[in-house]
Amino acid sequence: EGVGPQEYTLIKIRCLELPASMQEKFADKTVFLVAATLRPETMYGQTNCYVLPEGEYGVFEMINNEYYVCSERSARNMSFQNMTKEHKQYPCLQKVSGQELIGLKLKAPLTKYEYVYALPMTTISMFKGTGIVTSVPSDAPDDWAALRDLQTKKGLREKYNVLEEWCNPFEPIPIIEIPGFGNMAAVKLVEEMKIQSQKDKDKLTEAKDKVYLKGFYEGVMLLGPCANMKVQDAKPIVRKQLIDNNEAAVYYE
Ligand code: A2H
Secondary structure, eight states: SSSSSOEEEEEEEEESSSOHHHHHHTTSSEEEEEESSSOOOOGGGGOOEEOOOOOOOEEEEEEGEEEEEOHHHHHHHTTTTBBSSSSOOOOOSSEEEHHHTTEEEOOSEEESSEEEEEOOTTOOOTTTSSSSSEEEETHHHHHHHHHHHHHHHHHHHHHHHHHHHHHHTTOOOOEEEEETTTOOOOHHHHHTOOOSSSOOHHHHHHHHHHHHHHHHOOEEEEESSTTBBHHHHHHHHHHHHHHHHHHEEEEOO
């Protein structure tokens, strides 16, 4: 948004299983769902990964024999950032719908959960980032609203074929203490502001702005090698660690 490119961190969330339609071509490949984030220091709090059920994604070959699932639009951008196998090329090896990705078992970096699941979020934009969002419900109001919807609404789970065991055991993780907001700022604000669901757009925007600003300047990390550091100072350190471990990549758009 605004002028100039936005710098994101792409979090590489490894597929521990694949949709039926991808098994023939990609069974022996390293496949990731990739999620663009502005908050790499919050990755300790991941509980799941979100896709747009009706979203159209593709599988693209990247450098180092890795395969990314993301929007074609983001694959195109990646092809100009030396991320795809061939510079400026981004052939779509296979199309895959968001609905097909729901329920996949995934390995996300830094979180305490051994694996997490791909779940539906109806407010994802396919025109931002990769169209895939990693979920940190402790600190992102949108993520908590969507996870709470799935945990509490049987009808919603049935609509998207979501099993309870993919969402209910995954509690938000306290990762950042924000003075006045406690250690799960998004959960607290969603409650306080009486946000009803992931569709409560205006209130969610307000909540997001509040947590984001206050968290960045006043938040203190609760875990990891940056424990006790200010969020502002921890961010570049955690980001570098993720990139050095090949668990994340730099991405602009
Ligand atoms: B953030 P901006 Cl903990 N559609 O990551 C909807 N939302 C998307 C998206 C898409 N296609 N792609 C990325 N996002 C989300 C973490 C996080 C984020 C926390 C707190 C706030 C926050 C965990 N989710 O974002 O419009 C991603 O969620 C608050 C803005 O480019 C990404 O960072 O500013 C953020 O929105 C990018 O939004």
